[in-house]
Amino acid sequence: MDRRTSIKWVLAASAWPLLTVPAGGAAAAAAGAAGYGTDPDLLAAYHPGELWPLTLSSAQRQLAQVLCDLIIPADERSPAASQVGVVDFIDEWVSAPYPACRRDRPMLLEGFAWLDAEAAGRFGKGFAASALHQQSAICDDICDARRALPQRRAAAAFFARYRDLTAGGFYSTPVGRTDLGYIGNVPQARFDGPPAALLKKLNLP
């Protein structure tokens, strides 16, 4: 494997623990009964909901959208996460038949419920209906697991996972790629490496 491939493996391995022995067999067949199988059409364009039904309620989707956009709001360079389909992606994720998705689903749903309960207790309404500064006050308490109070550890773990999913959904779109300044994935006649001026600035090589 090359470096890139092995990084992908590391990511895959951390997200998808391998089944216990015997590998394959019944377990793999069960996963294959749903999902996209081991030989999907790689050239088709897929949309959330096409391969397995989306399962979030409209209230959950509303909360998902508010939270996505708190994490990735619109700014001068790019729109908010919900504007590029991240809510659909989150719904696709928590509705998918794969082990990591199934693990995330209760965590996310419990996290949504916790946000609503927290907002109700502090501000008298659900999280999505709370004011932006109220939503932010709650997020401030759980955005960094190392600083979160012990009773908010689970909520902080949820927030970290939700932030990763939101970012994963956002930066894997054309808008997200442009936001980061990615300009590849186009054929080029030649590749000459970085400009000399940049190398000189960095005292390289």
Add this chain to the structure above:
Amino acid sequence: MPFVTAASQAHDYDVIVVGSGAGGGQAAYTLAMEGAKVLLLEAGRRYRPATETPMFQTPELAPLRATGTPQKPFGFYDATVDGGWQVPGEPYVSAGTSDGERFQWWRARMLGGRTNHWGRIALRYGPYDFKPRTRDGLGFDWPLAYADIAPYYDRVERLIGVYGSNEGLENTPDSPPGCLLPPPAPLVSDYLIAQRARRLGIPAIAGHRAVLTRPLDFKSSPALLHPGNVRAQRILAEDMRARTACFWATPCGRGCAIRANYQSTTVHLPPALASGNLDITTDAMVYEVTLAGDGRASGVGFIERSTREQRHARARVVVLAASACESVRILLNSRNARFPHGLANSSGRLGRYLMDTVGSSVSGQVPLLESLPSLNEDAADGMQLYTPWWLYREQRAGRLGFARGYHIEFGGGRRMPGFGTAAGLEWLTAGSYGARFKQDARRYYGSFVSFDGRGEMIPNDLSYCELDPQLKDTWGIPVLRFHWRWSQHELRQAAHMQRTFTDIIEAMGGRTRGPAESDGARAIAPGGSIIHEVGGAIMGSDPATSVTNQWCQTWDVPNLFLTDGAVFASNADKNPTLTIMALAWRASDHILDRMRRREL
């Protein structure tokens, strides 16, 4: 009619080749181009890279943003068909359950096998690597030396196209002029890693990968590869001209529709088919080698997957190249009165001495690489530079605590953003969200570097496979049960990798998320996860202690050969694919020579 079914196969093949990956593809190529009538049997489906490869597809078009699942472990767009560490309907058993005793078996069920998705890293073994026991008393010597195989490395490099450079470093062979293509330019991160690694005495040189950085030499290579065979030269020249050089975009692991990198399906099989001497049957799951009354192989039994029926194909010579463990499995399942413990197993060594590569990784974040201008760094998709093993002297002096070396595959750069690009940043961002998070994502994108160690594992008595006494796969074929154990050499080596990579990152002014892992058992990747499994039918000079001779010919059955990783007597840190191809070419030349002399 190159693609045939069981019903339309001919009855007079010279050679059956089982498996169409690196070893089977090379054997089929050499044999067919030189005039042998070859039947190639592939367990998986037919695969057409020109029309099936998702070259420019981007993650938002894929389910789950193209991230990996158990059904597509390397991501949705990875080339692998019906493969992974689990294959539906084809289980295996790992006898050990703890991390250090578990073995995971990667397979692909498609024409071309795993060559369609591999990393294209193509390193030559060096002189030391064939004589490890002579050097340090451990493991086994091969029954051949570097000089025996060097001409075949030359040929394979010329045929498939490998970029790299000649540096004159110890046990890191140079190639003769004309073999290597020029290496690609390094990335900013490559330059920085190389500069800081060198300050620590760690070299960084051009990588070697099977990617065409310019078109192949279709004028002179064909005559060198097929001397005296004008027809083969013409076919190859035509095919070399049809391959396009890299256009510096799209990940190699998806395969390559423009044939700019090596995969068996784009390099070995097209000219072999054009020769008219190759028939291919896909969806043919070989389960046994059959014997004639005189003790010679008569052919193979296989399951036609479309009908689930048992079929038989005959030939003068049988070449197994189904992948190391699958070839061993076929032989273990080919039991008969003469070979009650598996065919070609009079030594009792069949299934023994499985090896994978030692793997351990560290990544870090480097402030010097933050907020760089937008550059297109798709490049050659990795390994513009790498570090060959460099501590031979310290190792000889016994100062390291482990006997064999590793190389480093490193890199960074502004890769195409995806599912994990801005994940897990809180160790750097103090948990930012909102406008601040977007700024952090921009700041840190492209500022990460990663280091993957790839080290030699010494064969041992506790790492082997055998048939499970009960379990069968969906085709009714008994499955493998794996036993796995690392020695201190591997564990200490993995810990050394961790320390070294962390040192390099710190020398770059970078930081890692946690301290270097000093416990090798925690640092090492599980057996089978690097997908360099070799051994199981090792070659040797003594029939009592090895399964094949230096020609990949089994000691027990003269017309039965193995041209995959099963014959490896050691597993040097260099990724095995190039050596598999060199050995397969050499074995095929030997088969042709013996057939011409009517000895086979």
